[in-house]
Amino acid sequence: MSAKDDAELTTRLAAILPGKPEVRVTGVASLGAQRRTLFLDVIENDQTTKAVAQIAGNVLDAADIEKEARLLRGAEKAGVVVPRILGVDVEMGTIISEHVDGESIPRRILRLVEASPKLGSQLASDSGRALAMIHQIPTTEFQDLQDLTSSDRYADEMERLLESLSTPHPTFRLGVRWLRRHKLNDSLEPVVVHGDFRLGNVLASDQGITAVLDWELVHLGDPMEDVAWLCLRTWRFGADDLEVGGFGSLEELRSAYEKAGGEWRDEAFHWWTVARTLWWGLGLARQVQAYMDGDANSIVLAASGRRVVELEYDLLCLMGDA
Amino acid sequence: MLDRPDATTLLKAMAETLSNEVLPATSGGTRHAVRVVANLCRILEREVVAGPTASEQTRQALADLLDDHADATLPDLVAKLDQALRDGDSSSATDDATFDSRVRKVILADVERRLAIDRPGYAS
Numbered sequence: 001m002s003a004k005d006d007a008e009l010t011t012r013l014a015a016i017l018p019g020k021p022e023v024r025v026t027g028v029a030s031l032g033a034q035r036r037t038l039f040l041d042v043i044e045n046d047q048t049t050k051a052v053a054q055i056a057g058n059v060l061d062a063a064d065i066e067k068e069a070r071l072l073r074g075a076e077k078a079g080v081v082v083p084r085i086l087g088v089d090v091e092m093g094t095i096i097s098e099h100v101d102g103e104s105i106p107r108r109i110l111r112l113v114e115a116s117p118k119l120g121s122q123l124a125s126d127s128g129r130a131l132a133m134i135h136q137i138p139t140t141e142f143q144d145l146q147d148l149t150s151s152d153r154y155a156d157e158m159e160r161l162l163e164s165l166s167t168p169h170p171t172f173r174l175g176v177r178w179l180r181r182h183k184l185n186d187s188l189e190p191v192v193v194h195g196d197f198r199l200g201n202v203l204a205s206d207q208g209i210t211a212v213l214d215w216e217l218v219h220l221g222d223p224m225e226d227v228a229w230l231c232l233r234t235w236r237f238g239a240d241d242l243e244v245g246g247f248g249s250l251e252e253l254r255s256a257y258e259k260a261g262g263e264w265r266d267e268a269f270h271w272w273t274v275a276r277t278l279w280w281g282l283g284l285a286r287q288v289q290a291y292m293d294g295d296a297n298s299i300v301l302a303a304s305g306r307r308v309v310e311l312e313y314d315l316l317c318l319m320g321d322a
Numbered sequence: 323m324l325d326r327p328d329a330t331t332l333l334k335a336m337a338e339t340l341s342n343e344v345l346p347a348t349s350g351g352t353r354h355a356v357r358v359v360a361n362l363c364r365i366l367e368r369e370v371v372a373g374p375t376a377s378e379q380t381r382q383a384l385a386d387l388l389d390d391h392a393d394a395t396l397p398d399l400v401a402k403l404d405q406a407l408r409d410g411d412s413s414s415a416t417d418d419a420t421f422d423s424r425v426r427k428v429i430l431a432d433v434e435r436r437l438a439i440d441r442p443g444y445a446s
Contacts, residue, residue, distance in 0.1 A: 168404035171429050174422060177407060181419065303358050306365055306440040312433050313445055321423050 013053055016087035016096055019044060026050075034061045039099065042086070050099035051086055062093025068215050069095050070141060074192070075212070078137045080130055083211050102203025102210035106237045106246070109204050113239075113247045119206060124248025126209040127197070127230060128256025134212070135191040135223040135262055142192055147220040149190040154275055155179040161282045165289055171312040172285070175278040178319045184271055190220035197226050198235040199245050224265055227257065228272035233314050234280060274318045281311030329370045337363035368439045376435035383428045 006025065014023045021044035029037040029052070040051040056062040069088040072095075076082050083097035103109050113120040148154050159176050162169065195217030203211040229235070230245050230253070239246030244253045254264050288305040290296045327335070340360035348356050377396055384399035385392055388406065403425065410421065437445045 168401050170400060170403045170407055170425070171433065173404055173407040174425060174429065177410065177422060299355055299358055299362075303362055306362070309433055309436045309440050310444055312429075313437055316426060316430050316433060319426070321426060 012089075012092065013040065013094070013096060016089045016092075016094060017042060018087065034058070040096070042096075049086075051096050052083065052099050053094060053096045056093025059093075062090070064216060065093040065095055066090045067145075067218070071137075071192070071215050071218055072097070074137045074141060075134060075215075078133050080133045080137075081126075081209060081211050083213070100203050100211040102205045104200065104203055104213070106199035106235075109199055110237055110239050110246050112204075112206060113242075116206065119208070120242060120247040121249075121252050122208040123204060124244050124252035125256035127202075127244065127248070128253045128258075128262070129260040130202075130209060130212055131194070131197060131223070131226050131230070132257045132260035132262035134194050134197075134226070137192040139190060139192060139220060142220065145192070145218060145220045147190050148193075148225075149188065149221050151179065151184040151222075151271060151275070155183065158275065158278055158282065161279075161286070165282070165285055167285075167289075169281075169285060169308075171315060172278060172281055175274065175281075175315050175319065179271070179275055179278070182271060182274075184222075184268055186222075186265065186268060188222065191223050193219055193221035193223065193226050195219055195221075195226070196229070198230050198232075199237065199247070200235075222268060222272065223262060224268040224272045225276065227253070227262075227264070228269055229276045231269075231273060232277055232280065234277075234311065270318075274315065277311055277315045277318055281308060281315060284308045284311060330367050333363045333367035333370065337361075337367065365440055368442070372435070372439055376432075376439065379435065380428075380432040383431060387424060387428050 010023045010025060014020050017023070021042050024041040024043065025038050026041050027039040029039060034057050036053075036055045036057065038053045038055070040053055042049045042051050054065065054068075056065045065088075069085060069090075072082050072085055076084065083100050085095060085097050087096045088094070103112070109123075113123065148157065155176055158172075158179065162172050162176060194212070194215065196214055197212065201212070201214035202209050203213060231243055231250065233240060236242060236246035242248055243250050258264055284304045285308050287296075287301045288308065291298070291301040291305070337360045340356055340363065345353065345356050345360070381394075381396040381399060382392075384390070384396070384403060385394050388399060388402055390399060390402065394402075407422075407425065434445050
């Protein structure tokens with residue numbers, strides 16, 4: 001980036017903030033194809049505030065930014081710990097939010113938990129509370145989100161993903177059949193579902209969760225979807241004994257979830273555990289396909305091909321013999 | 323006649339060189355890539371040893387399950403199983419569950435053989 005581009009960027013960013021303070025870019029968190037994330041210093045009256053700017057890379061992502069800003073505001077109002085928004089430019093597809101201290105890398109957080117098991121319990125109850133609050137965000141403002149509440153519709157969606165793969169995956173086919181055979185008959189009101197609540201997408205300190213991030217996969221759905229996702233073996237990062245994210249127990253998560261007003265449904269929890277394991281297995285299989293088709297050339301995507309079998313195993317164990 | 327060192331010896335040496343010599347000299351994203359590649363070498367080392375037998379065992383189990391002729395190929399059998407599961411009669415839930423339970427047994431054995439190559443220790 002040239003000095004001129006840099007100056008243009010900081011001017012544009014400053015224009016989004018109230019009072020048009022001075023803005024300095026202090027670092028680059030990520031340079032995705034979809035989105036740039038920059039660390040900023042916002043300087044006003046000799047006071048420096050650390051901030052984060054997310055800048056959409058294209059029109060599609062700009063629409064997501066608008067949605068994300070709306071959600072962050074809704075989540076904050078509902079009492080979820082999220083970074084406070086300092087400014088949004090919908091046309092430019094940019095959100096500037098306050099910088100929150102905390103660790104995001106899962107293995108580092110799990111090392112902290114190993115050193116202090118009490119932190120694990122704290123993270124489990126923070127997760128339960130945060131999810132219960134997310135599920136209580138009023139849905140009126142979010143009617144445009146995709147609705148995946150019904151188990152029938154979710155099974156159809158999984159079959160569609162399966163059909164889009166160019167190689168057969170009998171284990172996943174078995175998974176779709178299981179989802180259909182065990183479909184849920186609950187009639188429930190759709191809630192806001194985060195869609196990717198797990199280590200890697202939250203910030204944590206030695207005090208617990210400091211912010212819930214990464215709202216890109218948010219949709220309307222069954223609250224048990226979020227809870228089940230957090231409990232998949234794949235998100236325990238090797239700490240398999242601790243069912244919840246590799247850091248806590250199901251009892252701790254459940255009791256915090258219920259205490260904060262969430263309703264726990266065992267049968268639905270199990271159904272969604274199967275459904276989300278299937279979804280992630282299909283996700284990895286799609287990464288492999290992108291690699292094989294030449295659409296992506298990262299060795300990490302190629303290596304995903306050898307992880308699909310883990311999800312197959314998890315799926316078979318969860319489905320049991322029926 | 324193939325030359326020496328053979329594939330397993332070379333893959334083992336490649337993994338060790340990456341882990342012991344290259345990894346300490348790298349950082350950040352490169353470090354992650356080196357770890358991934360070293361792990362892939364170890365997967366391939368195990369695959370060279372156990373892969374052919376694992377595939378043959380699955381091939382035989384699928385031929386039995388699907389009543390197919392004894393020399394049907396593995397890709398054909400997998401495609402046939404997938405088709406059978408896709409066309410399965412979901413109106414008779416009991417038959418369905420019985421068939422799925424037989425399929426599950428064969429698939430689980432195959433998955434365990436693949437895990438022994440791709441991620442030893444995962445199925446325990």
